Amino acid sequence: MLIEVKIPSVGESVTEAILAEWYKQDGDVVQKDDPLFVIETDKVTLEVVAEASGVLKITVPEGDTVPIGAVVGTIDSEGAPAEAEPAAAASPEAPEPEAPPVPEPAPPAPAPEAVPAHAGAPEPETPAPVETEGDVVLSPSVRRLVAETGIDVSLISGTGPGGRITKGDVMLYIEQTGAAPTAEAAALPAPMQAKQEAPAADAVVRKPMTPIRQRIAARLLEAKQNTAMLTTFNEIDMSRVMAVRASYKEAFQKKYGISLGFMSFFLKASVEALKEFPAINAYIEDKDIVYHNYTNIGVAIGGGKGLVVPVIRNAESLSFAELERAIVDFVEKIKDNRLELSDLEGGTFTITNGGVFGSLLSTPILNTPQSGILGMHKIEKRPIVIDDEIVIRPMMYVALSYDHRIVDGREAVTCLRRMKEFLEDPERMLLEI
DSSP: OEEEEEOOOOOTTOOEEEEEEESSOTTOEEOTTOEEEEEEOSSOEEEEEOSSOEEEEEOSOTTOEEETTOEEEEEETTOOOGGGSOGGGSOTTSOOOOOOOOOOOOOOOOOOOOOOGGGTOOOOOOOOOOOOTTOOOOOHHHHHHHHHHTOOGGGOOOOSGGGOOOHHHHHHHHHHHTOOOOHHHHTSOHHHHHTTSOOOGGGSOOOOOOHHHHHHHHHHHHHHHHSOEEEEEEEEEOHHHHHHHHHHHHHHHHHHSSOOOSHHHHHHHHHHHHHHOGGGGOEEETTEEEOOSSOOEEEOEEETTEEEOOEETTGGGOOHHHHHHHHHHHHHHHHTTBOOGGGGSOOSEEEEEGGGGTOSOOOOOOOTTOSEEEEEOOEEEEEEEETTEEEEEEEEEEEEEEETTTSOHHHHHHHHHHHHHHHHSTHHHHHTO
């Protein structure tokens, strides 16, 4: 029985996908639920698994763009060879499978090309100084490079101390002008001539943008062009959050089977602050402002294919443990290419954490059509003044970008300050004060 392998639907707005990679080869025996291939759309990357066991026949190669629902292969559920059965059921008279052919040894790598002297190769004996117009003072390495290329140094502007010409100035001049070597330079030995050859063809690699990367680029450009984006900044003393996390981390892990991180604190603080400033949880649609009586918060997560923002729905009704579990589930989905289009839709506010990569301060870009995005950053110990005394505290810069068309500066600044208050005194979030 032949079973068709099709490109699955990932959402109404997606009409085609790229068959990015086949995990199996044509003629392979596959088992039910084995990953067969991965597809990429402009929004998600998704693995497709086998619906039945059998022999795979591939009809569409990887790299092709195919419409949703297209047949890219078949599985013959009745054509599986005996080797697909358990070894214990195999006939004792069956001949042993042939050993795979031993690959031939790879040919020896070609001898490396001559390396230019400025790249670190042993330098030849310094030639006599080169006389130039105006008695320009040149270092030995610069004189050597000038002698090899035969260029006129009077045409080069020096950037070194006192206007002195450096080796970098000479190399830049050669690259910009494409200066041809003189007859003397052309008569140099072959190793010297090799130094002046053009770069290898593989020095520049051109690759097409993936659909997800194209979509990211388009959305970021759309946000810059179609919103009146502005950013306000503040800093948060993370002492209390870190103390609470340290005190209850072990008990939290034991009870819920999941680690207590910082993100759940920021999610809770955002939910409470957005209740007071609903415009930051709203967006513009035509000439209307759409307010939401719920908070669907997107959490930006970096994946191998690019940044994606899965949405935690109704975050206002979730506990710390439920928020942490939702984040872990999304990370696992992204790693396994199981993220669905529905996971990315419906967000009303976004949080992004550049601190995990070491960012100290940045300006997050709105995730349109949303009107607000919170940027978290690296926690760093800094001296601050408390009660007229200088103390060392773990501090984090935070940034709130907002759409100034519907959010006033006073609202944005006050909202970020409320988040700061909740995080510097986490008990406020439990008492909602």
